[in-house]
Amino acid sequence: MAQVYNWQLGREMDYRFEEAHPERQFAAVFNINRCIACQTCTMSCKSTWTFSRGQEFMWWNNVETKPYGGYPHHWDVKLLQLLEEANPGGQAWNSSQLGDRQPYGVYNGKTIFEAAADKGNEHALGYLPSDEEWTAPNIYEDTAMGAVGVPNESHLEATQLPEHKTWFFYLQRICNHCTYPGCIAACPRNAIYKRPEDGIVLIDQQRCRGYRKCVEQCPYKKPMYRPTTRVSEKCVACYPRVEGSDPLTGGLPMETRCVSTCIGKIRLQGLVRVEDGEWAEDRNNPLYFLTRVERVALPLYPQFGTEPNIYYIPPRWVPRPYLRQMFGPGVDEAIDRYTNPSRELLAVLQLFRASQTIIFRYAIEEGEKLEGTELFNDTAIGFDKNDNEVVRLSVREPFYERPQQFQNSI
Amino acid sequence: MLEGVAPRLAVATRLPRPALTAEGLRQLTAVLLGAALVETLLLRLVTRIGVHLPKEGVVTRAFESASFLGSIAFNFASLLAIALAVVVLASLARRMERGPAQLALIGLSVAMLSGLALSLTTDSPTADAVFGVAAALLVGAVGLVFAREANRTFGDRLALALIVAAYLSYQYYVLSHLFYRIFDYGAVPPLSISVLRLGEVLAVAAAAVAFWAWGLPRRRRVGTAGLAAVATVLLVLIFAGLSPYSTMAILALWTTGLSLILPFPVYLLALALYLLTLMACWRSGDGFWTAAGLLLVLLAGYMPEATYQHLLLLLGVAFLSRAVPWTAPHPAATA
Amino acid sequence: MRTSRRWTVLGITLLALMVAVGLTVSDMRLASSQTVTLVAKRSEAQVPADDPFDTVWSRANPVEVPLSAQTVVPPKAGGDRTITARALHDDERLYVLMEWEDDSEDSLVSSQTEFSDAAAVQFPVTPGETIPAFCMGDPNAPVNIWQWKAAWQTDIDEGFVDVEDTYPNASVDLYPFEDEDVFYPARALGNVFAQTERETPIDNLLAGSFGTLTQTSDQIVNGAGEWRDGHWRVLFAREMSVDGDYSQFAEGDSTNVAFAAWDGASDERDGMKSVSQFLTLEVSPDVAEGSGGVTVWIIVAVVLGAVALTLVLALYGRQRQRG
CATH class of the missing domain: 2.60.40.1190 (Immunoglobulin-like)
Structure with missing residues (x-):
């Protein structure tokens, strides 16, 4: 066991391998507040990567309704339960001291790697979902949380922020391309690797022998076993698009299929620079800005310890204890900042799904104050890898009035 | 006592016996123990665990040096074990009255040693059979028969009987297969695996009884250092057993020839009791030969793979039985 | 007398050690497998x-x-x-x-x-x-x-043996590019596990x-x-x-x-x-x-x-x- 630094936990933790980092890290921010669960992302992924025999049950991208839904069923509840059993009552955070290297404080509980210490040669705590658990990927769709402890009872009275009593939300999930992946720790064949150029985690289809240790030990359950080829497969982060080798990209890094097809404009994906094992300060990278400067986007279940690289803007209406369990102690600050956004944040939020080309840098052009509001009509400009402008959007959406003579034309 | 007996036996005349006192034999035994311990650690244990170590640069060189030193220790210990076995068997024969029993013992000793010589020089299964049967009978005779007459307590005899019974169980497994092979009998020997498993249970039980018989009465002698040593061994094994390197802990136990059919903690407990007993005896003035015997039995292991390990076991049982005159509880010979 | 006996033990030990080194160098082990x-x-x-x-x-x-x-x-x-x-x-x-x-x-x-x-x-x-x-x-x-x-x-x-042998209704109606190995990557790469x-x-x-x-x-x-x-x-x-x-x-x-x-x-x-x-x-x-x-x-x-x-x-x- 080596000691590696996990900034999301604010401390060093046990991991099977020594710390090693890519030059850039694939990362994304998903804004849960805006998702309508249309599943366009899911279908675009399906029709790109998993339409063949043996992949029928595979959804590398899925959107599930929380708190009841899950693909595979109850994956997160099961993981949390395993962790709780391994360290009863000890899965707690100390957020009294925050800092650059510990933006959420220090996690004092056990990660899946630390809790696996009594599991012999297993490197991470986990379980192997059954066939049944992989079925019905959208089970409990739109099923709301009712009255706690009272079956078939809902709160019927009017409700308002900050906490809805009857609630649900959509959780969008792809592989987190973690900094310390459970799947890589689990693989006895060393058949899984993290690419040095972009941190994308891939299973070598030639070396894999179908042991399913990665399926068992990835806490997010994103590697999946394909009976037709007898080996495991997983989300590939649309690497031909991200590396710009897909003919469609014209050589420029391009967002993944699930991100670029998002109708609700909830997703922003890109690459962050890594230096000396940490995200290099890159204030004008929208991902860096959202997660490290504004801290409105939070990792999913950071307590698992894999340092996942998909960040979520938590839903504003959900009870905070549930959100803190899911996104860690940064939830309250994130929701406050998202509810009352700074001028810059409001501008950057416009960049979501604005271009297929990955935005490496943004700039803000200040605009005038909008009448009757506290908002400013600033303009956010996105630049590609070669620093060419690819997108320009203002806070106030352009308003076009259709001339009378075209009223009914298409 | 040794000086008083004329060298009548063929095997005995070739020995440097006249020049060796009980004290000398004690020193030689100590040297054997050291060599066997080094051999077990550097050769048997390290080579097994080594399978699981990365083999690069310094590690490879360290590994190869350890393996080479272990090989020297192996040959050295094997030579000493053969010599001491001859001395032990000769002195046993000498203390017996003339008669069929003495002849039988001499016969068995000669059979074992010639079986050993043939086994070392040829591939003949018959040589292995002669060695194996003679070794089994000698261990049985020394452990069960002679011990009866060496003023031993019930606990002494029970512990010894369990050790001997475990060895005989293993020998039944090996020798029954060997005889079926020699006589070309196309079947699996009856109950061979059952007896083998039974033997393992007996070996584990022997550790507990040994603690009761030899360890408990001397428990005050274990001392802090002894406790610390036992605790260290156990902690390493428990830690290894719980860690991702658990296979190493298991391989370490395999070195003692146990196939781990019982739950893992049972073996750890047995090992702890055994090591405590060993420490207690070692640090008691009167316990040297018991400690030496226990250590030899441990190093021989439950499944002795090589002739050399069988000899360690024979010596171990002989020392534990105190039937050999110069290991007797109140040694007149040292006077 | 005592001194000479001490030398005997030392002599035997040294002799045995020399023989042991000799055997080891000539790649021999003084034991046979049983x-x-x-x-x-x-x-x-x-x-x-x-x-x-x-x-x-x-x-x-x-x-x-x-x-x-x-x-x-x-x-x-x-x-x-x-x-x-x-x-x-x-x-x-x-x-x-x-x-x-x-x-x-x-x-x-x-x-x-x-x-x-x-x-x-x-x-x-x-x-x-x-x-x-x-x-x-x-x-x-x-x-x-x-x-x-x-x-x-x-x-x-x-x-x-494929999925259909376990779940007869697992297959869907259309598999585009069904015969193209590249959509069965392990097979395309020659992984023995994926061979049909x-x-x-x-x-x-x-x-x-x-x-x-x-x-x-x-x-x-x-x-x-x-x-x-x-x-x-x-x-x-x-x-x-x-x-x-x-x-x-x-x-x-x-x-x-x-x-x-x-x-x-x-x-x-x-x-x-x-x-x-x-x-x-x-x-x-x-x-x-x-x-x-x-x-x-x-x-x-x-x-x-x-x-x-x-x-x-x-x-x-x-x-x-x-x-």
Whole structure:
């Protein structure tokens, strides 16, 4: 066991391998507040990567309704339960001291790697979902949380922020391309690797022998076993698009299929620079800005310890204890900042799904104050890898009035 | 006592016996123990665990040096074990009255040693059979028969009987297969695996009884250092057993020839009791030969793979039985 | 007198040490292996490589080998698996037969949680020391492993098993580019696991140490496995002498062999398996004839003789009076 630094936990933790980092890290921010669960992302992924025999049950991208839904069923509840059993009552955070290297404080509980210490040669705590658990990927769709402890009872009275009593939300999930992946720790064949150029985690289809240790030990359950080829497969982060080798990209890094097809404009994906094992300060990278400067986007279940690289803007209406369990102690600050956004944040939020080309840098052009509001009509400009402008959007959406003579034309 | 007996036996005349006192034999035994311990650690244990170590640069060189030193220790210990076995068997024969029993013992000793010589020089299964049967009978005779007459307590005899019974169980497994092979009998020997498993249970039980018989009465002698040593061994094994390197802990136990059919903690407990007993005896003035015997039995292991390990076991049982005159509880010979 | 005796002990020690160094330098070990030996006799009858239950096997001499419980994940110990091993040769090929009890036949890998039963034999590539435990330890001594998999056997016996065999309604109506290998990446890359046309259920592997298991490009081991009445019988067959850095066999030679078995029903795969220690394997020039029951009486006679001898010792072995 080596000691590696996990900034999301604010401390060093046990991991099977020594710390090693890519030059850039694939990362994304998903804004849960805006998702309508249309599943366009899911279908675009399906029709790109998993339409063949043996992949029928595979959804590398899925959107599930929380708190009841899950693909595979109850994956997160099961993981949390395993962790709780391994360290009863000890899965707690100390957020009294925050800092650059510990933006959420220090996690004092056990990660899946630390809790696996009594599991012999297993490197991470986990379980192997059954066939049944992989079925019905959208089970409990739109099923709301009712009255706690009272079956078939809902709160019927009017409700308002900050906490809805009857609630649900959509959780969008792809592989987190973690900094310390459970799947890589689990693989006895060393058949899984993290690419040095972009941190994308891939299973070598030639070396894999179908042991399913990665399926068992990835806490997010994103590697999946394909009976037709007898080996495991997983989300590939649309690497031909991200590396710009897909003919469609014209050589420029391009967002993944699930991100670029998002109708609700909830997703922003890109690459962050890594230096000396940490995200290099890159204030004008929208991902860096959202997660490290504004801290409105939070990792999913950071307590698992894999340092996942998909960040979520938590839903504003959900009870905070549930959100803190899911996104860690940064939830309250994130929701406050998202509810009352700074001028810059409001501008950057416009960049979501604005271009297929990955935005490496943004700039803000200040605009005038909008009448009757506290908002400013600033303009956010996105630049590609070669620093060419690819997108320009203002806070106030352009308003076009259709001339009378075209009223009914298409 | 040794000086008083004329060298009548063929095997005995070739020995440097006249020049060796009980004290000398004690020193030689100590040297054997050291060599066997080094051999077990550097050769048997390290080579097994080594399978699981990365083999690069310094590690490879360290590994190869350890393996080479272990090989020297192996040959050295094997030579000493053969010599001491001859001395032990000769002195046993000498203390017996003339008669069929003495002849039988001499016969068995000669059979074992010639079986050993043939086994070392040829591939003949018959040589292995002669060695194996003679070794089994000698261990049985020394452990069960002679011990009866060496003023031993019930606990002494029970512990010894369990050790001997475990060895005989293993020998039944090996020798029954060997005889079926020699006589070309196309079947699996009856109950061979059952007896083998039974033997393992007996070996584990022997550790507990040994603690009761030899360890408990001397428990005050274990001392802090002894406790610390036992605790260290156990902690390493428990830690290894719980860690991702658990296979190493298991391989370490395999070195003692146990196939781990019982739950893992049972073996750890047995090992702890055994090591405590060993420490207690070692640090008691009167316990040297018991400690030496226990250590030899441990190093021989439950499944002795090589002739050399069988000899360690024979010596171990002989020392534990105190039937050999110069290991007797109140040694007149040292006077 | 005392001084000279002290010198005697030192002299014996030094002499023994010198001899020991001499033996070690000349690569010898002063011990011979006393482990169980598996003998491969010559079979005059033909040994069919596809039928592990053929009657020719009644002529081979079986040995019983204890296996450890799997030692990777808890519970790590406890369990008492045993295999029965037999071996034959016909001057050209070596045959090794493994038999063990398994309540369930786990020969499909179509579901997420199904794992295949499997069995393996392992030989040192170069037979070295006579004491088996040391063989695997030498970093310069790789091993050749032949692994049979029940799932591969099913592929051969019944054609490639796919999801539909477990879930008939799993398939959807349209599979675009169905015949293009690139959409079955493991298959496109030549991963043996993904092959649909198998010629052998046995994987030929080499390993130098832990974590270096490598599939070889020479799939030269044949054989077959069959489950009957709670028993697996798996037959491995290979030319005694082959090209490449694999274990070679020759009549009159001895080497070592170890066994392993996996129980799919217990989710065993990878290092989760039961293993034996090394045994001696002797490729004998003798003809396998099978034999009668007369020898049993010889064994009974030997055992009775031994008991009698012990009794003689017990009854007459009186200790001489001290003095």
